Amino acid sequence: xxxLDKVLEDTAVELLRRAASELRREYVEALYKAMExxxxxxxxxxxxxxxxxxxxxxxxxxxxCQDTGIIGFIVRVGEEFPVRASLRDILVxxxxxxxxxxxxxxxxxxxxxxxTGDNVxxxxxIINLELVEGDELELTAFPKGGGSSNVAAxxxxxxxxxxxxxxxxxxxxxxxxxxxxxxxxxxxxxxxGTEDHCMLLAKKALLKPFQVRNPDPNIAALEEExxxxxxxxxxxxxxxxxxxxxxxxxxxxxxxxxxxxPVGVIMSCWALRHATAKVTREGRVHLL
Amino acid sequence: MEYRLxxxxxxxxxxxxxxxxxxxxxxxLITARDEAHKKALEMHARGEKPPVNFxxxxxxxxxxxxxxxxxxxxxxxxxxxxxxxMEIFEDRFIEAFRPSLIIGKGGMGERTMRACSExxxxxxxxxxxxxxxxxxxxxxxxxxxWLEELGMPECLWVFEVEDFGPLIITIDTHGRNLTRxxxxxxxxxxxxxxxxxxx
Ligand code: SF4
Numbered sequence: 001x002x003x004l005d006k007v008l009e010d011t012a013v014e015l016l017r018r019a020a021s022e023l024r025r026e027y028v029e030a031l032y033k034a035m036e037x038x039x040x041x042x043x044x045x046x047x048x049x050x051x052x053x054x055x056x057x058x059x060x061x062x063x064x065c066q067d068t069g070i071i072g073f074i075v076r077v078g079e080e081f082p083v084r085a086s087l088r089d090i091l092v093x094x095x096x097x098x099x100x101x102x103x104x105x106x107x108x109x110x111x112x113x114x115x116t117g118d119n120v121x122x123x124x125x126i127i128n129l130e131l132v133e134g135d136e137l138e139l140t141a142f143p144k145g146g147g148s149s150n151v152a153a154x155x156x157x158x159x160x161x162x163x164x165x166x167x168x169x170x171x172x173x174x175x176x177x178x179x180x181x182x183x184x185x186x187x188x189x190x191x192x193g194t195e196d197h198c199m200l201l202a203k204k205a206l207l208k209p210f211q212v213r214n215p216d217p218n219i220a221a222l223e224e225e226x227x228x229x230x231x232x233x234x235x236x237x238x239x240x241x242x243x244x245x246x247x248x249x250x251x252x253x254x255x256x257x258x259x260x261x262p263v264g265v266i267m268s269c270w271a272l273r274h275a276t277a278k279v280t281r282e283g284r285v286h287l288l
Numbered sequence: 289m290e291y292r293l294x295x296x297x298x299x300x301x302x303x304x305x306x307x308x309x310x311x312x313x314x315x316x317l318i319t320a321r322d323e324a325h326k327k328a329l330e331m332h333a334r335g336e337k338p339p340v341n342f343x344x345x346x347x348x349x350x351x352x353x354x355x356x357x358x359x360x361x362x363x364x365x366x367x368x369x370x371x372x373x374m375e376i377f378e379d380r381f382i383e384a385f386r387p388s389l390i391i392g393k394g395g396m397g398e399r400t401m402r403a404c405s406e407x408x409x410x411x412x413x414x415x416x417x418x419x420x421x422x423x424x425x426x427x428x429x430x431x432x433x434w435l436e437e438l439g440m441p442e443c444l445w446v447f448e449v450e451d452f453g454p455l456i457i458t459i460d461t462h463g464r465n466l467t468r469x470x471x472x473x474x475x476x477x478x479x480x481x482x483x484x485x486x487x
Binding site: 042045046049050052053056057060062063064065066067068103104105106107114115117146147150162163164167168171172175178179180181182229232233234235236237238239240241269270271 | 308310350351352353366367369370372394395413417418419420421422424440441442454458466467469470473474475477478481482485486487
């Protein structure tokens with residue numbers, strides 16, 4: 001399976017490059033629209049800087065932001081896809097190469113020895129595996145910068161406070177993030193499951209298709225309400241009060257224990273960077 | 289107002305700036321983050337001098353991506369990092385080393401504000417994430433210090449910059465802090481929103 005290993009490694013490097021340097025078109029369009037609508041000169045100057053920067057990154061295939069994040073992969077492996085046990089090794093190799101070739105900033109810091117210099121460390125890159133049907137593998141590169149990670153929030157709400165408690169926590173969390181995580185934000189909210197699982201749900205919510213609401217009408221309504229309300233906060237571009245606070249918000253939910261109401265809020269800066277490809281068992285690659 | 293600043297920036301020019309002004313910097317800009325602030329202040333406390341002179345220059349809260357190309361350094365990406373992490377040192381840093389301009393993102397707090405008024409320094413917010421735009425304003429790497437010890441993102445990079453910006457002056461020497469003002473408004477709105485929430 002040497003051939004397929006190599007295809008996967010090359011694909012992972014390419015996905016890391018794309019994630020770092022190309023913002024998805026729909027996000028860029030939303031930023032242009034925000035600029036048209038923004039009346040204040042401070043907000044406009046910053047949206048203009050953001051848009052010029054995106055253009056530079058696209059042309060040079062260099063990272064949009066110098067913080068190219070902690071490297072994470074989400075892998076959906078088809079049960080008949082032939083590569084399994086070597087996946088971690090492949091993604092570690094790809095991370096090292098991408099760090100060198102793109103280049104990415106080395107961000108993996110060992111607790112005792114400091115920066116490892118190659119974005120690889122204990123448990124890093126972070127790999128999230130899901131087993132799915134079929135014979136293909138879907139790989140998503142999802143690096144996460146430190147600035148917006150620092151404003152993530154988690155709470156075990158008293159279940160008796162119900163949805164109102166959840167909404168309150170989301171609004172408080174975004175208000176607390178304020179200017180710190182490079183707004184306008186993309187917001188992922190995870191509700192239910194367990195204390196750890198709601199954070200993963202929140203993280204995955206960030207990957208949902210832009211401005212496409214949840215198929216469950218109750219969740220969709222909650223998404224709309226929360227997005228509108230967080231924008232009423234008026235944090236604005238870079239926290240200076242002009243332009244949008246959040247470009248989108250998704251909610252992912254799971255059933256919970258009767259005694260708990262876990263809620264996770266994960267924010268991404270305007271540079272919501274991710275890239276996905278599908279690889280067939282014959283080694284054909286489709287970039288998504 | 290829009291200003292072109294050139295290092296060393298005279299105190300009078302610093303004090304002329306008002307919150308909300310937009311500035312572009314030419315001259316010397318030195319990166320320093322958590323580790324570099326800490327180390328420089330420890331040296332100062334021992335009566336030693338750090339290897340660079342911050343006086344009248346810009347300090348950039350930034351951990352850049354820099355690459356060796358044919359023996360020279362090329363700055364690939366250099367946007368601001370979250371300044372509030374440096375709040376614990378910045379007033380002492382300004383007092384000890386007298387920079388004229390601190391550049392970062394997300395704004396800073398009371399202690400920095402006070403040091404800015406007292407010693408004649410301003411805070412310029414550079415758009416978070418605009419790292420290639422930042423790199424475009426950097427003409428060359430003049431020096432690098434502490435690279436071995438602190439690593440690429442944390443060490444001191446001494447850049448020569450030209451029209452680096454746009455920088456939005458958010459802390460001036462007259463006691464204004466635009467980020468704090470915006471966040472005060474957010475806090476007031478938050479209360480109103482929360483009290484109107486339905487179940
Ligand atoms: S929050 Fe995002 S845009 Fe801002 S510095 Fe971090 S990675 Fe870059």
